[in-house]
Amino acid sequence: MPRFCANLNFLFTEVPLLDRFEAAAKAGFKAVEIGNPYEASAGEIAAKLKANGLGLALINTSPGDAAKGERGRSALAGREKDFDADLEAALGYCAATGCKLIHVMAGLVHQGARRETFVANLEKAARKAAAAGITAVIEPINRRDIPGYFLNKLSEARAIIYEVGEPNLGLQFDLYHRQVEDGDVAVAIKEYLALTRHYQIANPPDRGEPDEGDLNYRWLLQQIDASGYTGWVGCEYKPRRTTVEGLGWAKACGVTLG
Numbered sequence: 693m694p695r696f697c698a699n700l701n702f703l704f705t706e707v708p709l710l711d712r713f714e715a716a717a718k719a720g721f722k723a724v725e726i727g728n729p730y731e732a733s734a735g736e737i738a739a740k741l742k743a744n745g746l747g748l749a750l751i752n753t754s755p756g757d758a759a760k761g762e763r764g765r766s767a768l769a770g771r772e773k774d775f776d777a778d779l780e781a782a783l784g785y786c787a788a789t790g791c792k793l794i795h796v797m798a799g800l801v802h803q804g805a806r807r808e809t810f811v812a813n814l815e816k817a818a819r820k821a822a823a824a825g826i827t828a829v830i831e832p833i834n835r836r837d838i839p840g841y842f843l844n845k846l847s848e849a850r851a852i853i854y855e856v857g858e859p860n861l862g863l864q865f866d867l868y869h870r871q872v873e874d875g876d877v878a879v880a881i882k883e884y885l886a887l888t889r890h891y892q893i894a895n896p897p898d899r900g901e902p903d904e905g906d907l908n909y910r911w912l913l914q915q916i917d918a919s920g921y922t923g924w925v926g927c928e929y930k931p932r933r934t935t936v937e938g939l940g941w942a943k944a945c946g947v948t949l950g
Contacts, residue, residue: 693913693917693946693947693948694891694913694916694917694921694923694924694925694947695722695723695923695924695925696721696924696925696926696927696942696947696949697721697722697723697724697725697747697749697750697924697925697926697927698712698716698719698721698723698724698725698927698949699724699725699726699727699892699926699927699928699929700712700713700716700724700725700726701726701727701728701928702927702928702929702930702931703716703927703929703931703935704716704719704935705935706934706935709726709731709732710732710736710737710740712724713740713741713743713744713746714740714743714744715935715936716744716746717744717745717746719935719936719939719949720939720948720949720950721746721949721950722745722746722747722949722950723746723747723748723749723924724741724746724747724748724749725748725749725750725751725924725926725928726748726750726751726752727751727752727795727928728752728754728755729751729785730754730781730785734784734785734787734788734789735788737785737788737789738788738789738790741789741790747790748789748790748791749791749793749890749924749926750791750793750794750795750829750864750890750924750926751782751785751786751789751791751793751794751795752764752782752794752795752796752797753765753766753775753778753779753781753782753794753795753796753797754778754781754782754797755797756774756778756799760803761800762799762800762803763797763798763799763800763838763841764778764796764797764798764799765778765797765799766778766779766796766797766798766799766809766810766813766814766817767798767799767805767806767807767809767810767813767842767843768799768803768804768805768806768809769804769805769806769808769809770804771799771804772809772812772813775813776816779796779816779817779820782794783820783821783824783826786824786826787824791826792825792826792827793826793827793828793829793889793890794817794821794826794827794828794829795828795829795830795831795864795890796813796814796817796828796829796830797831798810798830798841798842798843799841799842800838800840800841800842801840801841801842802840803840805842807852810842810843810852811852811855811856814828814830814852814856814858814861815856815857815858817861818856818858818860818861819858821860822858822859822860826860827860827861827862827889828858828860828861828862829861829862829863829864829889829890830843830849830852830853830861830863830864831843831849831863831864831865831866831869831892832844832845832846832848832849832866832869832870832873833866833869834868834869834870834872834873835873836872836873837869837872837899844873845873845874846863846865846870846874846880846883846884849863849887850863850884850887853887862887862888862889862890863884863887863888863889863890864888864889864890864891864892865880865881865884865888865890865891865892866891866892866893866894866928867881867891867892867893867894867907867912868892868893868894868895868896868899868907868928868929871896871906871907872896877907877912878911878912878915881912881915881916881919882915882919885919885921888921888923889923890923890924890925890926891916891921891923891924891925891926892925892926892927892928893909893913893925893926893927893928893929894927894928894929894930895907895909895929898930898932899929899930900929900930900931900932900938901929901931901932901938901940901941902927902929902941902945903940903941903944903945904932904941909941909945910944910945910946913925913945913946913947914946
């Protein structure tokens with residue numbers, strides 16, 4: 693079965709960020725992902741990973757200015773210098789923590805996101821990441837959760853990946869976002885397998901634990917396993933109760949967290 697990592701921006705939020713590593717390890721996880729690791733220093737995160745025997749599967753580039761509602765800057769025309777700084781920060785965190793996967797966040801259309809800017813910045817990001825032995829990924833995000841996000845569909849992401857043409861640029865496939873945006877998740881798993889470098893899971897309609905909702909995760913996880921995928925599956929869901937109370941989804945879906 694796939695390997696599961698805890699998203700520390702969604703899970704174990706009952707405690708501060710730096711305490712979530714221990715909580716994840718005690719719950720049985722062997723790795724974590726952090727969408728926004730920049731709340732702590734790279735050194736602090738590296739120390740917590742080591743102390744708890746955890747790997748770091750994925751980080752994002754910075755979302756940007758939270759006060760302005762930014763959701764990434766790699767596609768924002770005229771913000772290339774800001775994105776350069778975001779990329780260097782992400783690469784620095786990867787160097788300190790051993791993380792090998794960076795989600796390059798695009799940004800919002802109404803804040804100036806443009807395809808040509810996204811492609812140019814992804815070319816640069818992929819090459820710099822490759823030099824450090826790191827893979828870059830892009831993720832379609834549904835329009836209900838983040839209205840105006842530049843990248844919404846797997847087909848759009850595939851076209852951009854092909855246009856960039858760098859071998860270490862791949863797809864971050866969030867099954868929740870796909871279901872909300874387009875449905876047909878099982879077919880998409882097969883269609884986009886060759887490009888997929890990371891999965892994330894949650895169950896619509898409320899983005900809760902995988903065992904309750906629109907999607908049959910017991911079966912979908914079997915399909916991912918049968919596909920030969922060997923990467924991580926990120927648990928990026930919103931616990932309906934406490935994080936620990938909700939972890940029974942793993943048994944219900946026939947998988948183990950470790």
